Amino acid sequence: MQKMNNKNQIFIDKLRSSGLRPTKQRVEISTFLFKRKKTFHFTVEELKNSMNLKRSKKISTATFYNTVHALKSAGYLKEFSLENNTSYYDTNISSHHHFFDNGKVIDIKSDKITFKKLPEAPKGKKIKNVEVVIRLENNN
Amino acid sequence: MQKMNNKNQIFIDKLRSSGLRPTKQRVEISTFLFKRKKTFHFTVEELKNSMNLKRSKKISTATFYNTVHALKSAGYLKEFSLENNTSYYDTNISSHHHFFDNGKVIDIKSDKITFKKLPEAPKGKKIKNVEVVIRLENNN
DNA sequence: ACTTAGTTTAGAACTATTATAAAGTAGATA
DNA sequence: TATCTACTTTATAATAGTTCTAAACTAAGT
Incomplete structure (x- = not known):
């Protein structure tokens, strides 16, 4: 993978330390999710839409699901459900x-x-x- | 509708007082749900399976959904969600x-x-x- | 550079739920 | 009791969110 801006190193390490290969997509999603002052709540669909909006090469739906699940399993996201039967994720663990x-x-x-x-x-x-x-x- | 056993009268009244016509299906579902000592939790699919198991003439899926929604709107059921993204209903309101x-x-x-x-x-x-x-x- | 196991992807499949519209029925009226 | 009509049920299609599949791609070790 092409060398990335050093400011993402923390997310690369975070992924690697959880046994997740730091692919381009995972690093970008992690950066998007965790590089912010306030924690926030999102659905996979919302995440996909807001990230893909500003990208020429879109990240696939499956990758958003895979990555969110992986981050949840690694303990970086918490899941909860509302009455509308969609999964919400919380960056505040x-x-x-x-x-x-x-x-x-x-x-x-x-x-x-x-x-x-x-x-x-x-x-x-x-x-x-x-x-x-x-x-x-x-x-x- | 054919006259029903009087012991269901309470459910017939309950339905009627909420503006719900006490059809055969609604009365049977209400009886199944509310005529028990302990409150309980169920999904629509579970309700359908356990009621239809013992019936020759099955009640349709749509009717189970319609009736559960109507009973919820009338305030006889409470809804909640687990992480598996299915709606659970609670007879304890x-x-x-x-x-x-x-x-x-x-x-x-x-x-x-x-x-x-x-x-x-x-x-x-x-x-x-x-x-x-x-x-x-x-x-x- | 080569290899390979892990990852991404498009698209199909699946599950829970809602919508549709035709047939049936409760309950009011005559 | 027969008739009428609005409400209800039903089978089926449609939808939404999510997971599966298997082929193409890529990170990273050699």
């Missing part, structure tokens, strides 16, 4: 909470919600994580 | 919480979880409900 406002999703930092009481895990199980969804409606 | 254990869903009564701290709704919005998902994993 730390345990946190969400406002759901008619299909719009807003992060809530973990420390904004604390519990007074939580149930025990059933026998033989343990708690992996606890996530809260606060559904919003308009104030009228 | 009261606000409550869930354990998610590898695709298996277990109800948590509302009073089993209480909060010490919760964020404000964004300006112009108010909180419709707050639901917690506790993800489980095996204890090894």
